Amino acid sequence: MTGQPNRLAAATHQFSGSLIDRSKPLKFRLDGRIIEAFAGDSVLSAALAAGIDTVGQRGGWPMALSARFAPPIIPARRAGETQRALPMARIAVTEGGDYLTVADAAQRHGLIGRILRPARSLGLKLDGGQSLAQPWLDSPTETELEYDLVVVGGGVAGMAAALAGSKEGLSVILIEASSVLGGHSRLFGTQDGEETPDQSIERLSSAIIKARIAVQLGAEVTALRPGLVRTHIVDAAEGRAVLIHAPRIILATGAIERLPIFPGNRLPGVVGALEAFELASRYGVWPGQSAVIATASSPAYRLAMLARDAGISVTRILDARPQPQSRFIEFAKAYGITMAPGFLPASATANKDRGITLTSHLSAGRQTTPDAQISADRLIVCGGWQPDLTLWHMAGGNSQWNAQANRLEPLEGPSGVTLAGSAAGYFSRHAAIDSGADAVDMLLGRDRKPVREVIIDAIHETPDAPCPIGPVTPEVAAPAMLDGGVQLIERPQTPTKARLSWRKKPRLWSLADTPQPLDVAAIAAGVQLGVIPADSAGIVAQERVGMVVIGTTVTPPPQPVTPPLVPAFLAGRFGDDAELWLVAPIEVRMLSPGGLIHRSSSDNNPQHAIGVILRNSDKGAIALVTRQAPQTLSLRDHGRAIAIRLVTPYVEEVS
Incomplete structure (x- = not known):
């Protein structure tokens, strides 16, 4: 399997790949490269099996290819029809298929850059505020x-x-x-x-x-x-x-699955426990022969045992909990796996031989003590679990x-x-x-029977620890991302203290730098980091307004009676006399809450926004817009400029 270096052998029990048919090998092209695969593979699983594990570069650092972070693809015969692009993880490979990745022009390298791209990379430029395109949403x-x-x-x-x-x-x-x-x-x-x-x-x-x-x-x-x-x-x-x-x-x-927050948490070779499990169990994909695990939750121990059964060397399991207990932990001890309770991932760096070096910290309350570095082919991380309330x-x-x-x-x-x-x-x-x-x-409005939740006593099954957050490191390091999805939001940097008291304090961080709607995992990370107030987290999640300044203690000026539809953190954002309007797109589409409204399509600076989509109603999309806004405006929706118009003032729910 020279063309599939990251494919496990067939006789690896639960990691043999339940969805693939190894008796039916096939080949297809991705951006001109010939990739070997099996019937049942997705384009993503086949690319990862072939050793392609990088989407591109961001700030000089490689960003890992994953199920939640992969560019869309399109058949080469439809190269100009980018609106028909589809998610890489949901496309089954076919013999002789020919696909191209789809990205904005700013994310593409020139001809020389494409020729010189590393063999393991799709070669995209991920700097700036652009996230990966998702044209199927529109x-x-x-x-x-x-x-x-x-x-x-x-x-x-x-x-x-x-x-x-x-x-x-x-x-x-x-x-x-x-x-x-x-x-x-x-x-x-x-x-x-x-x-x-x-x-x-x-x-x-x-x-x-x-x-x-x-x-x-x-x-x-x-x-x-x-x-x-x-x-x-x-x-x-x-x-x-x-x-x-x-x-x-x-x-x-x-x-x-939450992503632990530490420098290098999105480097190639770093993967969540759930994704590692599903790639192996469904497709037989597991890069490398050794792994180190950093977790705050017990199921990662079960993954370690399954990996050992498949012939993978699990170097060590770091657990954020100081004295974890679990049936999985007892089983892992029987496997002879080395465990390190009370340790957090501090930073990760990529090795020249495709591996990962992890620096861990022994955590004791708010104090952390540096520990030795550990190297392995793969770093598997688990920061616990957040209910997926996106659609809710x-x-x-x-x-x-x-x-x-x-x-x-x-x-x-x-x-x-x-x-x-x-x-x-x-x-x-x-x-x-x-x-x-x-x-x-x-x-159906019927009498409900209590749902019996069987929870193992904490003495025997230690609850998950908070999602691990590594210390802020002053040295140059790969960015620490808040989540593993398409919205590339970095951990805020702690500002240095001004030497003179009259100097203006540097701004800590603002979600105004990320105009895309936030997802629940990033919001949960923001609460833990203290840049989203805990009592506002539910409102932020519901509205998914990505340009609102969060984490500031500045009290907004007194306002007249605020419409109940408008959350408190938006008061004064677009002027004290901002108005509620029903708005409609020029083209037929649903407008996403959190989309920023600008005066023209040429302006994409979130600080220049004059309004925002609050939510959808039976009458249409409801927006908060600065007073005396033009009749025709531009909406930034998933990085794209959409023409919209003001239909009529919205008054139904206004006090």
């Missing part, structure tokens, strides 16, 4: 469907919810972004008295087939509001947007920061929309499955 709707119930997320909770809805006589569609049902439960193992994850998945998926429930795989929900779900479906390398009308919606979107907030659901659990948790939501499984805050697989039926009962 694709025009081709079809409209109607169901009684839409379930988003094909894990065990989503499958249970779909079955419960079907038993009540509802027409149900189950939407899953990946190519298989089952979700992420396989990583978390089994508690005493539970069936195994494979048994749960097989039982539920067989029942789904028997009940003839509509299932749509390879479908990403891109917009949602009560009664309406907009999803983008990839089928046979073609994408299409579908609007689904449904009076009942269940979000079983699971949880996002988009639909108008509320949330609040739980300081004890260090995560955003849902509160009340709009009528007709509810949560299930990990997204609803449940931990055990048993409770996640039961929560599916409970969600259906709630939507």
Whole structure:
């Protein structure tokens, strides 16, 4: 397998690659390179198996290619139709396929740069504020469907919810972004008295087939509001947007793995525990022969044992918890894996031989002590789990920061929309499955049975620690990113103290530098870093306004009665007399909350914005705009300039 250096051998038990057919090798092209793969690979998994692990350079540092950070691709025969580009992780490879990566002109190197790019890199320039394009978010709707119930997320909770809805006589569609049902439960193992994850998945998926429930795989929900779900479906390398009308919606979107914050946390060779597990179990992809793990959560120990079974040397497991206890830890001890409790990742650097060197710190409260460096082919990190409330907030659901659990948790939501499984805050697989039926009962207005959450006593199963945050290092180092997604937001640098008291203090940080909407993982990181007030985290998440100055203690000037639709942190942002308007795009599309409004398309400076999209309503998008704004304006939506117009003042919810 010289053309697939990062592919594990077939006889590696759970890491043999359940989705690939090794008897059917094939070849395809990506940006002119010939890549070997197997039937069942995605373009992303095949690229990673072939040794391509870098998207490009940012500030002189390489940025890792991952499931959450990959440029879109398009068939070479449609090179000019960039609006038809599709996500790399959702495209199945085909024999003789020819694909090109899609990026903005500013992200492309010249001819010489492309010729001299490293063999392991896609060669993009990632400096500046541009994130990777996601053109499918704006694709025009081709079809409209109607169901009684839409379930988003094909894990065990989503499958249970779909079955419960079907038993009540509802027409149900189950939407899953990946190519298989089952979700992420396989990583978390089994508690005493539970069936195994494979048994749960097989039982539920067989029942789904028997009940003839509509299932749509390879479908990403891109917009949602009560009664309406907009999803983008990839089928046979073609994408299409579908609007689904449904009076009942269940979000079983699971949880996002947090990224520990330290310099170098997005270098090639650094990967989350969940992604490492799914690449290995689904595609048999595992770069290198050695790994070191830095975690704040126990499931990473199970990954370490599975890696050892596959012949991978796990050098050490660093655990942010000072005295962790877990059944997984006891099993790992039996494997002879070296453990280092109470240690945090401090920084990572790339080695010349493609490996990673990790500097760790022994943490004792707020004090940290440097420790020796550890080198391995791969650094696997796990910062704990944040319920994925992206669509919940988009639909108008509320949330609040739980300081004890260090995560955003849902509160009340709009009528007709509810949560299930990990997204609803449940931990055990048993409770996640039961929560599916409970969600259906709630939507139907029926008496609800308590969902029994079986939590192992903390004496035997130590809860997750807060997402690890390394110390600020004064030396030049790779950036520390807040999250692993497309929004490249760096950790704020601590300002140096002015020697003279009358000097102006340097600005710490402002989300005004990132006009894209924020996701929940980045908001959770911001709260932990103290640049987003904990009591405002839910409001920030719901509005997803990326240009608001967060972390400042400056009190805004007194305002007249503020409309309840406008959160407090926006008061005065566009003038004391800013107005609420219903706005409409010139082209047919849904406007995303958090999009910045400018006077002209040529202005993309967030500090020059004169308004922002607050949310969508039945009457259209509601915007907060400076007084006496022009009738026609420009909206910055996902890095693109969209022409919009003011329709009429919005007065329905104004005090």
